Amino acid sequence: MKFFIDTANLDQIKEAQDLGVLDGVTTNPSLMAKEGITGKENIIDHYKKICEIVEGDVSAEVIATNYDDIIKEGEELAKLHSQIVVKVPMIKDGVKAIKYFSDKGIKTNCTLVFSAGQAILAAKAGATYVSPFIGRLDDISTDGLNLIAEIRHIYDNYHFSTEILAASVRHTMHVIDCAKIGADVMTGPLSSIEGLLKHPLTDIGLEKFLADYRKGNS
Ligand code: E4P
Numbered sequence: 001m002k003f004f005i006d007t008a009n010l011d012q013i014k015e016a017q018d019l020g021v022l023d024g025v026t027t028n029p030s031l032m033a034k035e036g037i038t039g040k041e042n043i044i045d046h047y048k049k050i051c052e053i054v055e056g057d058v059s060a061e062v063i064a065t066n067y068d069d070i071i072k073e074g075e076e077l078a079k080l081h082s083q084i085v086v087k088v089p090m091i092k093d094g095v096k097a098i099k100y101f102s103d104k105g106i107k108t109n110c111t112l113v114f115s116a117g118q119a120i121l122a123a124k125a126g127a128t129y130v131s132p133f134i135g136r137l138d139d140i141s142t143d144g145l146n147l148i149a150e151i152r153h154i155y156d157n158y159h160f161s162t163e164i165l166a167a168s169v170r171h172t173m174h175v176i177d178c179a180k181i182g183a184d185v186m187t188g189p190l191s192s193i194e195g196l197l198k199h200p201l202t203d204i205g206l207e208k209f210l211a212d213y214r215k216g217n218s
Helices: 010-018 029-034 040-053 067-080 091-106 116-125 136-137 144-158 171-180 190-197 200-216
Strands: 001-007 024-026 057-061 084-089 109-112 129-132 163-168 185-188
Touching: 001 010, 001 190, 010 040, 010 190, 024 185, 029 129, 040 067, 040 091, 057 109, 067 084, 067 091, 067 144, 091 109, 091 116, 109 116, 116 129, 116 144, 129 144, 136 144, 136 171, 144 163, 144 171, 171 185, 171 190
Parallel strands: 001 024, 001 185, 024 057, 057 084, 084 109, 109 129, 129 163, 163 185
Antiparallel strands: none
């Protein structure tokens, strides 16, 4: 499973990159706003900075919601850097635009996916990634992980090449459960990745090893 970090925070992206397990980055307009990145030039500049830190795919979301403008904005974003993946919302004009980008060889991430039906459409349109938002489904008392399982089943039935990018991951158990189900990618906060490190027996065991070493070497 690929690990993407879901943030526009450069320090956190660097930290995840330094761990050596990062495969890419996803951003969205809310995450950019959270970092105080506003205005077209600053946003473009920020995407370039992210691409310099990581080696993998960097999702950059379009703001436009009508077909012509999505195409224009997506093409501009794709030209910024070879790592840019154009993130397009799951709306009618978005699906049409994904088909256009796919035919042109431009990578896409179909975002704001909340149902298996939407995931089928994204795959049929040729999306590189489909992003089901599991945390936001959990928030409304709907099983987000079940959606990942449904999409996995459907994509396997038809050998769709679209990668399932489990998005809106909130914690480490989401990461592990997505891996069990067979999500191709997960995107979450740095804490969800670093949480994988933790086990109390590791800490207790290490403390004991070091104490025993000190006893014999002091
Ligand atoms: C997906 O790419 C989105 O950026 C993201 O995962 C949304 O997560 P949230 O529900 O935590 O905002």
